[in-house]
Amino acid sequence: MKLYESHISEFNEKSIKEHQNQFDFLGDTLDKKNINTLNVVDALAKFQVAIPSWALGAGGTRFGRFSYFGEPSNLTQKLDDVGLLHALTQTAGAISLHIPWDVPEDYNAIKEQAKSLNLKFDAVNSNTFQDQANAKESYKFGSLCNTDEAIRAQAIAHNQDVIKIGEKLGSKSLTVWLADGANFPGQNNFQTVLSNTENSLKSIYKTLPDDWKMFIEYKPYEPNFYSTVIQDWGTSFMLANACGDKAYTLVDLGHHLPNTNIEQIVSTLMLKGKLGGFHFNDSKYGDDDVTVGSVKPYALFLIFNELVYGMQNNPQNPDLSWMIDASHNIKDPLEDLMQSLEAIQEAYAKALLVDQSALKQAQSVHDVVACQEILQRAYRTDVRPLLAQARLQSGGALDPLALYRGLDVRQTLIEERGKHTIASGL
Secondary structure, eight states: OOOOHHHHHHHHHHHHHHHHHHHHHHHHHHHHTTOOHHHHHHHHHHOOOEEEGGGGSOOOBTTBOOOOSOOOOSHHHHHHHHHHHHHHHSOOOEEEOBTTTTOOSOHHHHHHHHHHTTOEEOOEEOOOSSOOTTOSSOOTTOSTTOSOHHHHHHHHHHHHHHHHHHHHHTOOEEEEOOOOEESSTTSSOHHHHHHHHHHHHHHHHHTSOTTOEEEEEOOSSSSOSSEESSOSHHHHHHHHHHHOTTEEEEEETTSSOTTOOHHHHHHHHHHTTOEEEEEEOBOSSSSOOBOTTSSOHHHHHHHHHHHHHHHHHOTTSOOOEEEEOOOOSSSOHHHHHHHHHHHHHHHHHHHHTSOHHHHHHHHHTTOHHHHHHHHHHHHTSOOHHHHHHHHHHHTOOSSHHHHHHHTTHHHHHHHHHOSSOOOTTO
């Protein structure tokens, strides 16, 4: 489906006056607090979040999967879907590919398509957590950690191939997530598998182009339930340091045990210059991969407060890569992604409203009540007019979800693609 500028402009015209009144009112309120509204809007307009290619179809559990129909069955259609999201929101300007699901048949054609949709290629993701057709070795008992040298060599070679694919597309980073671990005590020697993983990552790192980054993701459990080799941010941080200056920790919000203080992890990594990127989602129990901000919106705001502080005060940390990594089990994937993008922008906007100078002063005199008030004053602000204004000035829709439904996009995709297409990578 092609979304034209006329679709957006005609839709925006219907509610532009109401939006302007809301934006002007909020702007006057913020101006009285010495907050530059236009600077906040500009920051929101520049903030881009990558969409992973595997998130464009219905997710599922190990018990079942229920399609929302009209899913993209190839890379061209996946790019089209991200292009739709970006046209509506103007904040989804990149796609993250997962190899081998998304190997282009015609690199020039894919690059031209991405350019026409104003999309860039974000981090490329390797896959050594499942066996591929015709693979000589099996990852049943681990990949980069495996005690079998031939299996480790195959996993290393795959990551190196992923880098080459990314180079052809203009990507600048590799994300490594490992399912490696053990289901039972005694299954692995902890030191052996960790050492094997470090040596494997160093081998991959050696082939990393000079202007690339390597992101090392961590996860405390699943699919292995006794141990995972890279189980926490400290292990990822240690491995990144062992690899070199171009290796960083990647934080997935769902990859933590319940009630983990993620904002403290974020702050520590930025202080050390080793936070590379984020995977956004939300959770109630574990790695639930539900819509961003749907369960713990205040926690997301607190994380963004530390991110904003770090971006302003930690020049030793590189620009961050942002990506949504959720599973749309019973929602239209595109609608769910729009809700996630909105939640991310909302948390970011509220964090930008925090009076950091006043907060620092209150902290210095141990005024705990004032500290809480400063944070919650920003959190309680309805920043949605700022988000809408950022979309408006970038050419997006004032209300992307309403326009998406008004155009009946999902039904159009079903008519174009068929009802029973399945997105690869799920």
